Amino acid sequence: MTTVLINPGSGPVDDATEAQARTNMQEFLAAIGLGDGVAAEMQGPSIDWNGTPDGRWTFTVSLGTRSCEVEMPGVSGLAEAAASARMHPRLYVDGGSWFWDFGLRIARECLTTDQEGRE
Numbered sequence: 001m002t003t004v005l006i007n008p009g010s011g012p013v014d015d016a017t018e019a020q021a022r023t024n025m026q027e028f029l030a031a032i033g034l035g036d037g038v039a040a041e042m043q044g045p046s047i048d049w050n051g052t053p054d055g056r057w058t059f060t061v062s063l064g065t066r067s068c069e070v071e072m073p074g075v076s077g078l079a080e081a082a083a084s085a086r087m088h089p090r091l092y093v094d095g096g097s098w099f100w101d102f103g104l105r106i107a108r109e110c111l112t113t114d115q116e117g118r119e
Helices: 019-034 078-084 101-114
Strands: 038-047 053-063 066-073 092-094 095-096
Touching: 019 038, 019 053, 019 066, 019 078, 038 066, 053 101, 066 095, 066 101, 092 101, 095 101
Parallel strands: none
Antiparallel strands: 038 053, 053 066, 066 092, 092 095
16 A cells, blocks of 8 residues: 655654653744643544544643644654754644644644734
8 A cells, every 4th residue: 555645754753652742732832922821632543534643742832711722743853953954753733734834833823813813
């Protein structure tokens, strides 16, 4: 069987661990730049269309009354890979597939902007 990925890095993540996903989320929260008020609660492993874990863990990230869902890969080096433009697993923010830096921007917007685009 041949697998074609149109969106590189969006497929299953091999050798992923929950512990690394938690570490990545802590780095994500620090990098998002919204201070101590932003928090993340793990919901559990992300499940692919076959009903099997895909190597990402789902977190609800919140700031006050606003929140977004982030599916964080459980492998190391996501931020470093983004900085060097290497191929790496994508994270998902509210259903959209993003590389690290873009995922940060989308989550920051989600947490600080209302539906009408006001901060």
